[in-house]
Amino acid sequence: MMDNSSTLHLALPAVHTAASATAPPSLAQPRAFSTSVNPLVFFSILDHYLRRNAGQDRVIGTLLGVRSEDGSEVEIKGCYPVPHLETEDQVEVDMEYHRTMFELHKQVNPKEVIVGWYATGAALNSYSALIHDFYQKEVSSFPAVHLTMDTALTNERLGVKTYISAPVGITSKADNCMFIPIPCDVKYFKAERAGLELLANAKSTESGPTSLLSDMDNLEQSVIEVQKMLERVSEYVDSVLAGTIPANNTVGRYLMDTVSVVPKVDAAEFEKMFNSHLQDLLMVIYLANMTRTQLAVAKRLEKLM
Amino acid sequence: MPSNKELSAALDIEGTVPIHSVQLDAMVVLKIVKHCRESIPATVTGQLMGLDVNGVLEVTHSFPMPKNNQDSEDDASNYQVQMMRCLREVNVDDNSVGWYQSTNMGNFMNQSLIEHQFEFQQALSKSVLIIHDVARSSMGNINLRALRLTPAFMKLYKEKKFTTEALTKAKLTFSNIFEELPITIRNTALLTALLYELETADESVEVSTSHLTTYKSTASAPASKSVLAPSFDVLDLSLDPYVAKNLENLMDTIDDHHQEQGNYAYWQRSVERENKKKAAYLLNRKTENARRAQSGQAPLANEDVDAMFKTPAEPSRLDHLLISGQIDNYCKQINEFAGPTLGKLFAVGELQK
Numbered sequence: 234m235m236d237n238s239s240t241l242h243l244a245l246p247a248v249h250t251a252a253s254a255t256a257p258p259s260l261a262q263p264r265a266f267s268t269s270v271n272p273l274v275f276f277s278i279l280d281h282y283l284r285r286n287a288g289q290d291r292v293i294g295t296l297l298g299v300r301s302e303d304g305s306e307v308e309i310k311g312c313y314p315v316p317h318l319e320t321e322d323q324v325e326v327d328m329e330y331h332r333t334m335f336e337l338h339k340q341v342n343p344k345e346v347i348v349g350w351y352a353t354g355a356a357l358n359s360y361s362a363l364i365h366d367f368y369q370k371e372v373s374s375f376p377a378v379h380l381t382m383d384t385a386l387t388n389e390r391l392g393v394k395t396y397i398s399a400p401v402g403i404t405s406k407a408d409n410c411m412f413i414p415i416p417c418d419v420k421y422f423k424a425e426r427a428g429l430e431l432l433a434n435a436k437s438t439e440s441g442p443t444s445l446l447s448d449m450d451n452l453e454q455s456v457i458e459v460q461k462m463l464e465r466v467s468e469y470v471d472s473v474l475a476g477t478i479p480a481n482n483t484v485g486r487y488l489m490d491t492v493s494v495v496p497k498v499d500a501a502e503f504e505k506m507f508n509s510h511l512q513d514l515l516m517v518i519y520l521a522n523m524t525r526t527q528l529a530v531a532k533r534l535e536k537l538m
Numbered sequence: 539m540p541s542n543k544e545l546s547a548a549l550d551i552e553g554t555v556p557i558h559s560v561q562l563d564a565m566v567v568l569k570i571v572k573h574c575r576e577s578i579p580a581t582v583t584g585q586l587m588g589l590d591v592n593g594v595l596e597v598t599h600s601f602p603m604p605k606n607n608q609d610s611e612d613d614a615s616n617y618q619v620q621m622m623r624c625l626r627e628v629n630v631d632d633n634s635v636g637w638y639q640s641t642n643m644g645n646f647m648n649q650s651l652i653e654h655q656f657e658f659q660q661a662l663s664k665s666v667l668i669i670h671d672v673a674r675s676s677m678g679n680i681n682l683r684a685l686r687l688t689p690a691f692m693k694l695y696k697e698k699k700f701t702t703e704a705l706t707k708a709k710l711t712f713s714n715i716f717e718e719l720p721i722t723i724r725n726t727a728l729l730t731a732l733l734y735e736l737e738t739a740d741e742s743v744e745v746s747t748s749h750l751t752t753y754k755s756t757a758s759a760p761a762s763k764s765v766l767a768p769s770f771d772v773l774d775l776s777l778d779p780y781v782a783k784n785l786e787n788l789m790d791t792i793d794d795h796h797q798e799q800g801n802y803a804y805w806q807r808s809v810e811r812e813n814k815k816k817a818a819y820l821l822n823r824k825t826e827n828a829r830r831a832q833s834g835q836a837p838l839a840n841e842d843v844d845a846m847f848k849t850p851a852e853p854s855r856l857d858h859l860l861i862s863g864q865i866d867n868y869c870k871q872i873n874e875f876a877g878p879t880l881g882k883l884f885a886v887g888e889l890q891k
Contacts, residue, residue: 271572272568273565273568273569273572276564276565276568277565279565279726280563280565280599280726281628283726284628284629284630285629286629310572314628315628316627316628327627330624330627333620333624334624337617337620337621337624340604340617341573341602341603341604341605342576342602449877449878449881451878452878452881452882456885495889498890500890503890507883507886507887507890510883511880511883513781514781514876514879514880514883517781517785517872517876518872518873518876521788521868521869521872521873522869522873524788524792524865524869525866525869525870528712528862528865528866528869531862532711532712532713532862535702535705535706535711536706536709536711
């Protein structure tokens with residue numbers, strides 16, 4: 234599959250050259266080189282893109298992260314933007330800025346290292362190759378990762394692609410390289426997951442900002458979700474029994490497994506557990522409220538003085 | 539485009555419009571959560587940047603502060619200045635509007651926090667403190683609070699006098715140290731697009747390299763691949779760890795409170811003693827004078843009584859305020875936790891039937 238641009242995008246199982254430079258040569262299979270990204274990185278890239286100077290088509294920045302011991306798994310945890318200038322015949326990257334920001338970031342997160350760079354806009358051109366070369370020098374022995382985010386929304390999606398580069402061609406010039414796509418995953422903490430859900434709820438309300446949910450509301454939403462899921466499943470089961478939908482054995486088995494996970498507890502046992510749990514909770518609530526009342530009374534008394 | 543006059547009114551250059559709510563950018567929320575999460579159990583801080591428009595404080599960016607306490611003040615401010623300079627180059631609003639702090643189980647009311655916030659609010663009237671509770675957020679709902687010191691408290695803190703009468707005069711109690719502002723979260727349009735995509739994307743983020751270099755199986759159930767598949771952490775029934783920790787903290791704070799009370803009582807007793815001594819001395823004087831007047835001698839000069847019996851100064855009630863506020867906070871937390879938990883408990887009871 235050849236392009237008209239000066240860089241070839243070819244799908245080749247040639248990760249050998251890049252990744253297994255660090256893997257022991259006795260490995261029979263090439264180790265898969267993959268990346269995982271924290272969604273915060275996407276958000277930052279979009280934010281940077283929104284703030285770009287007028288006339289700039291794409292923006293670049295540095296990716297920070299950690300890599301696994303054998304160098305084949307890279308986890309991209311953070312990023313920062315780097316000002317750069319692209320004209321017809323040359324490209325400039327503010328290296329000083331890049332170094333300064335890295336020093337500053339290191340003060341907060343000493344474990345994160347430079348793992349690559351990002352750019353908005355899906356095109357890969359010779360400038361990309363040059364910039365990639367620069368970053369490759371920064372990353373030293375491991376292959377640098379290049380992440381692109383298609384903010385022009387071609388095909389109506391924000392395509393995110395990650396690449397590493399391998400030299401190709403006869404002469405080893407900086408821009409004789411090939412960008413090989415590598416798989417990319419999205420990884421985050423559990424708490425961030427709650428944040429993402431909150432933001433996802435925001436997207437359904439029209440444009441305006443959403444407010445934080447109280448715990449009760451959050452619970453209510455989750456319960457409604459579960460209810461909906463149960464309804465869907467029971468509808469499906471009903472229609473299979475009525476014969477309108479062909480039965481699928483895998484789905485049926487999966488459902489049976491799920492239902493049997495509910496622990497079968499003897500009614501009396503359950504009563505006992507339920508009651509003791511409830512009593513614990515109520516006692517704690519009572520004590521807490523009593524303390525609060527005490528404080529409120531003290532407050533009134535002080536005011537009277 | 540709003541005219542210049544409208545814009546300057548919106549931007550409130552004189553600083554007369556009070557802030558009534560805080561609007562956080564989605565990115566800021568994630569950044570705060572990530573930073574606090576990575577550094578538990580230590581508490582960490584960071585700076586917030588943005589602009590206040592029409593009484594709403596919009597926070598558009600944030601960055602974490604390094605947490606080495608041994609460094610001098612200069613290092614921290616150096617870092618901050620450098621960071622802001624760099625951010626300005628990439629067109630980020632470099633207007634500082636507040637700071638955030640992580641906390642564990644809500645134990646954030648202490649002297650250093652108040653001092654820091656006071657100085658911040660003194661320098662910038664439009665500033666806010668955001669508290670993120672890491673422990674509570676792990677239960678399925680992000681916990682963020684925006685706080686400011688009330689003006690009454692600011693005035694009192696400036697004078698540094700926290701006697702009981704000063705407090706009663708200003709009508710200051712532990713519940714109006716902080717005022718809480720509602721938080722809203724804003725998503726930009728591109729971000730909304732991203733969120734939609736993350737929800738539907740199983741393979742789009744994973745590029746079509748399934749036959750290439752990956753040995754991951756892409757044949758697993760689609761629901762688990764999607765980033766925003768529902769999580770049900772919030773439906774967890776365990777009560778012990780959270781409540782136990784909360785109660786422990788509560789008991790510790792009550793012990794502190796008790797100590798404070800002890801101190802106050804001691805002071806009161808010593809004032810009593812001094813007063814009694816003073817009264818006794820005066821009485822002595824009077825009888826002495828009466829006796830002298832009887833025997834025709836000149837009365838003794840009335841010495842300065844007050845200089846002889848110095849009443850000890852009243853201890854600052856600030857700690858007492860903070861401790862009471864903290865206790866109140868813990869109790870409120872238990873209440874807030876109890877609500878959903880009772881709901882869950884009864885739901886499970888119903889399911890069992």
